[in-house]
Amino acid sequence: MIKYFLLLVLVTGTGYAQQNLKENFVPLKSSGTLPDVFTQNIRNVIKDDITELNKQKDNNKSLKKTYLTETNYEIEKIVKSGNTLINDEVTTYLNKVVDVVLKNNPTLRNELHVYTLKSPVVNAYSYDKGYVFINIGLIAQAETEAQLAYILCHEISHYTKKHHINGYVDTKKIERNGYDGKTKSDVLIEKCQYSKEKESEADIEGFKLFEQTNYNLKQAEKSFDVLQYAHLPFELVEFKKSFFETDNYVIPKGYFLKEVSSIRNNSNEDDTKRTHPNTAKRKVSIAELIGNRDNSNKLDYVLGKEQFEYIRDLARMELCRLYLKRRDYPNALYAAYILANKFPENQYVKEVIAKCLYAISLHGKGIIKYDSDSYLDNGFPSYTDIESYPQQLYHFIGQMPTNEWTIMSLNYVYRLHQKYPSNKQIASYSDSLLKLIGNTNWGITDFVRIKKKPLLRDTLLLDSINAKIETKSKTDLIANLQKENTVKIEDTVYYKDAFVDLFMNDSEFASKFPSANSLNAQTNTGFSTYKSRSEKKSKNEELIKAQAKIEKVLLLEPFYLKVDDSKPEEFQYTESDERQEQFITTVNDCAKKLNFETVTLDPGLVTSSEVDKINDYSVINDWFAEKFDANDKDKNIIFNTNEIDNVIAKYGTQYVMKIGIVNYRSKTGIKRTYYYGFIYDIKDNDIVYKRYVIYRDKDSKDLINAKVYQTFHELKHSK
Amino acid sequence: MRTRFFILAFIILNSIVFSQAPGHLGKRFSIGYGFHTSPSVFNANGKNQTIIGRGGSAESGSPAFNAIHELNIEFATSSKWLTCFSARYYKTVYDNAESFNSSQISGYNIQSSRPEGYYSMRGLTYTLYFKYFGKRYVAPWGRYVMFGPTINTVKTSYDPSEMNIRAYKYNSSSGTSKDTTFAPFGPKEQDYVGVNLMLGIGRSRIYSNRIILDYGFNIHMFSVLSSLFDITGNRIGGSPITPANYIESTVKQRVRGVNRFNLFLKIGVLLF
Numbered sequence: 001m002i003k004y005f006l007l008l009v010l011v012t013g014t015g016y017a018q019q020n021l022k023e024n025f026v027p028l029k030s031s032g033t034l035p036d037v038f039t040q041n042i043r044n045v046i047k048d049d050i051t052e053l054n055k056q057k058d059n060n061k062s063l064k065k066t067y068l069t070e071t072n073y074e075i076e077k078i079v080k081s082g083n084t085l086i087n088d089e090v091t092t093y094l095n096k097v098v099d100v101v102l103k104n105n106p107t108l109r110n111e112l113h114v115y116t117l118k119s120p121v122v123n124a125y126s127y128d129k130g131y132v133f134i135n136i137g138l139i140a141q142a143e144t145e146a147q148l149a150y151i152l153c154h155e156i157s158h159y160t161k162k163h164h165i166n167g168y169v170d171t172k173k174i175e176r177n178g179y180d181g182k183t184k185s186d187v188l189i190e191k192c193q194y195s196k197e198k199e200s201e202a203d204i205e206g207f208k209l210f211e212q213t214n215y216n217l218k219q220a221e222k223s224f225d226v227l228q229y230a231h232l233p234f235e236l237v238e239f240k241k242s243f244f245e246t247d248n249y250v251i252p253k254g255y256f257l258k259e260v261s262s263i264r265n266n267s268n269e270d271d272t273k274r275t276h277p278n279t280a281k282r283k284v285s286i287a288e289l290i291g292n293r294d295n296s297n298k299l300d301y302v303l304g305k306e307q308f309e310y311i312r313d314l315a316r317m318e319l320c321r322l323y324l325k326r327r328d329y330p331n332a333l334y335a336a337y338i339l340a341n342k343f344p345e346n347q348y349v350k351e352v353i354a355k356c357l358y359a360i361s362l363h364g365k366g367i368i369k370y371d372s373d374s375y376l377d378n379g380f381p382s383y384t385d386i387e388s389y390p391q392q393l394y395h396f397i398g399q400m401p402t403n404e405w406t407i408m409s410l411n412y413v414y415r416l417h418q419k420y421p422s423n424k425q426i427a428s429y430s431d432s433l434l435k436l437i438g439n440t441n442w443g444i445t446d447f448v449r450i451k452k453k454p455l456l457r458d459t460l461l462l463d464s465i466n467a468k469i470e471t472k473s474k475t476d477l478i479a480n481l482q483k484e485n486t487v488k489i490e491d492t493v494y495y496k497d498a499f500v501d502l503f504m505n506d507s508e509f510a511s512k513f514p515s516a517n518s519l520n521a522q523t524n525t526g527f528s529t530y531k532s533r534s535e536k537k538s539k540n541e542e543l544i545k546a547q548a549k550i551e552k553v554l555l556l557e558p559f560y561l562k563v564d565d566s567k568p569e570e571f572q573y574t575e576s577d578e579r580q581e582q583f584i585t586t587v588n589d590c591a592k593k594l595n596f597e598t599v600t601l602d603p604g605l606v607t608s609s610e611v612d613k614i615n616d617y618s619v620i621n622d623w624f625a626e627k628f629d630a631n632d633k634d635k636n637i638i639f640n641t642n643e644i645d646n647v648i649a650k651y652g653t654q655y656v657m658k659i660g661i662v663n664y665r666s667k668t669g670i671k672r673t674y675y676y677g678f679i680y681d682i683k684d685n686d687i688v689y690k691r692y693v694i695y696r697d698k699d700s701k702d703l704i705n706a707k708v709y710q711t712f713h714e715l716k717h718s719k
Numbered sequence: 720m721r722t723r724f725f726i727l728a729f730i731i732l733n734s735i736v737f738s739q740a741p742g743h744l745g746k747r748f749s750i751g752y753g754f755h756t757s758p759s760v761f762n763a764n765g766k767n768q769t770i771i772g773r774g775g776s777a778e779s780g781s782p783a784f785n786a787i788h789e790l791n792i793e794f795a796t797s798s799k800w801l802t803c804f805s806a807r808y809y810k811t812v813y814d815n816a817e818s819f820n821s822s823q824i825s826g827y828n829i830q831s832s833r834p835e836g837y838y839s840m841r842g843l844t845y846t847l848y849f850k851y852f853g854k855r856y857v858a859p860w861g862r863y864v865m866f867g868p869t870i871n872t873v874k875t876s877y878d879p880s881e882m883n884i885r886a887y888k889y890n891s892s893s894g895t896s897k898d899t900t901f902a903p904f905g906p907k908e909q910d911y912v913g914v915n916l917m918l919g920i921g922r923s924r925i926y927s928n929r930i931i932l933d934y935g936f937n938i939h940m941f942s943v944l945s946s947l948f949d950i951t952g953n954r955i956g957g958s959p960i961t962p963a964n965y966i967e968s969t970v971k972q973r974v975r976g977v978n979r980f981n982l983f984l985k986i987g988v989l990l991f
Contacts, residue, residue, distance in 0.1 A: 541855055593745050693855045702743070702925035706860040709744050710798060 364402030438514030559660030751987025
């Protein structure tokens with residue numbers, strides 16, 4: 001009976017109903033039971049690993065002990081980061097592929113832990129302890145199941161050949177040997193050379209594993225093409241202006257390139273200072289191995305093409321979200337554009353497009369900004385840096401004036417709002433875009449006219465035309481239009497007719513559309529962005545005191561890090577870990593003393609059944625990733641907010657607290673302790689409390705207790 | 720009355736304006752013991768008992784140290800301010816290093832311009848003081864400056880058999896001189912009161928959320944300023960020292976010496 005029950009739990013825990021991507025997409029989430037890495041005591045794991053190492057004869061024990069400490073913490077950090085997917089559809093699929101690859105080697109199979117990492121970067125990693133991480137970006141780019149299988153074989157070979165630990169030891173030795181007459185460049189080349197050798201070995205060993213399967217050997221060679229063109233979108237599709245056009249809105253051809261650039265072939269680039277050999281060499285090497293091997297009856301898909309494509313579509317959908325998280329709106333728009341061709345009625349895809357259009361409008365208005373701290377270093381790249389079809393989109397973004405982009409965005413977003421009226425986000429973007437138009441010199445008089453000639457004209461005529469327009473009241477104009485009694489004025493500007501049908505048939509649009517100069521005083525996006533507040537700022541201290549009454553906070557993984565430059569291993573992992581545990585206790589104790597309600601959300605404190613908490617942690621982390629993608633992070637607008645409302649409702653608070661200590665000791669013994677406590681309002685996208693202080697002192701307990709207590713006291717007594 | 724009013728007003732204002740008064744983990748009130756010490760550079764102790772009960776003297780030129788014991792109570796009125804009260808006690812002697820003007824003593828042939836022996840002193844200093852903690856610190860933890868008015872009380876006593884003036888008394892009828900001692904220093908026990916302004920800098924650490932370790936230094940402003948007179952040998956007020964005002968004149972110097980500059984180490988307990 002118990003067996004059946006367990007089986008039922010297993011099936012319900014790991015079984016999935018496929019998503020209907022024709023209609024919508026729900027972002028990927030972890031499910032089922034969390035792996036041991038969440039619940040085990042990492043200090044004991046490290047202790048066991050080192051005990052095991054001590055039993056062996058090894059000349060590099062000291063370095064390997066350091067490695068074991070560092071790598072265990074690194075793995076834990078990745079798995080608990082909220083970016084690792086556990087038991088989700090994609091990860092389950094990857095594990096099935098590994099099952100296929102290692103069906104004759106169950107021992108090795110059991111040593112492996114394969115996870116999907118929510119990262120748009122086309123890459124995969126493996127660690128010495130059998131952890132293999134495959135990025136969403138790579139899955140989105142894979143062309144066949146066989147290619148994915150070969151990439152997994154490559155990563156598994158890194159593990160079986162212990163490349164990670166040996167690479168660590170050899171790299172440290174190169175560093176320890178010093179420069180000794182060598183330049184930095186020489187040392188880098190030496191390290192890269194070593195890395196390349198290991199990569200080549202993994203290619204070959206991976207192929208040996210791969211050829212034991214029933215997968216098409218040729219796909220191993222083709223998988224290098226995926227890497228070669230990783231900088232391009234997952235598909236190359238002509239970007240057509242008609243996508244954004246409606247009956248009354250036709251975009252001038254002048255905004256588009258007649259021809260897009262060709263794709264540069266740099267497969268044989270100089271790889272002297274790269275960790276991986278260039279793809280040309282890798283392809284040749286694999287091609288030689290394939291040679292005359294029998295490749296008949298080998299398959300591109302063992303688990304099935306349909307299943308692969310479904311999983312890849314999930315990854316591609318997720319990829320859009322990851323681009324949004326990085327505020328890479330052009331890439332997100334192009335990815336969503338590709339997906340829209342396949343899934344024209346997918347609500348999620350349309351929503352991504354709406355977000356991108358709106359975000360690009362805000363960027364054009366100077367409301368969304370980038371700087372050197374941003375993932376998109378200082379903004380969108382120039383179209384000249386882009387290859388092939390995506391170049392068209394970048395050119396379009398660059399060429400179309402911001403106000404016209406806003407009109408195009410509104411035309412798309414408002415119609416989406418009509419289709420999904422209950423979608424609050426779409427409604428807010430639509431309202432905000434209307435307000436953006438209100439900030440221009442345009443008003444309803446510029447749009448409420450019926451065209452005579454549906455032809456495209458030069459936008460430069462705008463000013464002269466505006467001068468001739470007779471101003472009428474907003475309601476009069478709408479009434480006249482609806483009665484079709486409007487005096488027809490010849491219009492020569494292409495976008496003036498964009499909303500004619502909306503004015504005629506949609507009273508909400510007509511009533512919300514601004515009069516000319518209605519909101520001319522200030523830029524108002526309709527979004528809560530950054531409120532002015534008294535802020536105390538000096539070299540060693542920053543403080544924003546809470547203005548609103550805060551009664552409960554969600555405590556997001558209190559942080560503690562000790563760095564000691566005077567020691568060979570500057571990051572004091574074990575001590576930091578111990579201190580972090582004490583710190584969490586201190587934080588909760590202080591809150592309790594003041595009767596201040598906190599809920600701790602920390603992946604280090606979950607039980608194996610609390611996968612929901614990991615998902616919630618991931619949602620909030622994504623929010624912060626987007627928030628922090630710039631130096632001037634206080635002003636960043638968040639687009640990945642779909643699930644935030646659920647988290648707020650679940651935990652009963654919109655206030656998320658990040659609190660932590662970083663202690664640093666320099667080589668010369670100088671001590672610094674950094675304390676920070678921030679509270680963000682994740683509903684209204686605002687920082688409501690900030691305390692950041694630097695002490696020229698060690699991280700004594702009285703310092704920590706005093707500051708944490710002060711923070712909660714200030715919150716408790718906020719207005 | 721006026722002074723009391725200002726002190727009271729200051730405390731109330733402190734409590735109202737800085738109503739965010741967290742203390743350390745909610746504990747705002749502490750009691751403590753403090754030990755103050757300073758090198759006894761001017762007007763050092765006598766009786767060869769100067770370095771916390773032993774050591775050199777002014778005459779020997781050996782280094783000597785003052786020792787003061789303190790009991791204090793401190794209360795965090797805000798996250799930056801502590802209002803405190805302390806009573807400091809010291810027991811010492813004055814070794815009569817100062818000379819007096821012997822011209823005003825008639826009928827005696829004074830053998831020494833300084834009185835023999837010493838007189839004892841028991842001082843109590845009451846201080847109402849305020850600690851202001853640096854911008855990154857939270858009272859009662861961290862670096863602070865402190866200030867406050869002090870009242871110095873001192874009780875002196877002498878034994879005429881120990882502290883006296885040795886002289887020859889001429890007997891005109893017999894035409895002989897007699898070796899004698901006399902003690903024209905007024906009452907055997909004398910009380911004096913003075914006021915001062917204490918300033919200080921310190922740092923307090925807290926262990927186990929209960930024990931306060933406080934260290935730093937303080938000065939008494941008027942004592943420091945009057946040191947200039949002590950160094951030059953000029954007495955404040957300028958009137959000559961006579962046996963009658965010997966204790967009054969020298970006790971002030973000695974009290975200044977004790978309070979002028981002190982290093983301190985205090986240990987306290989956070990009660991609630």
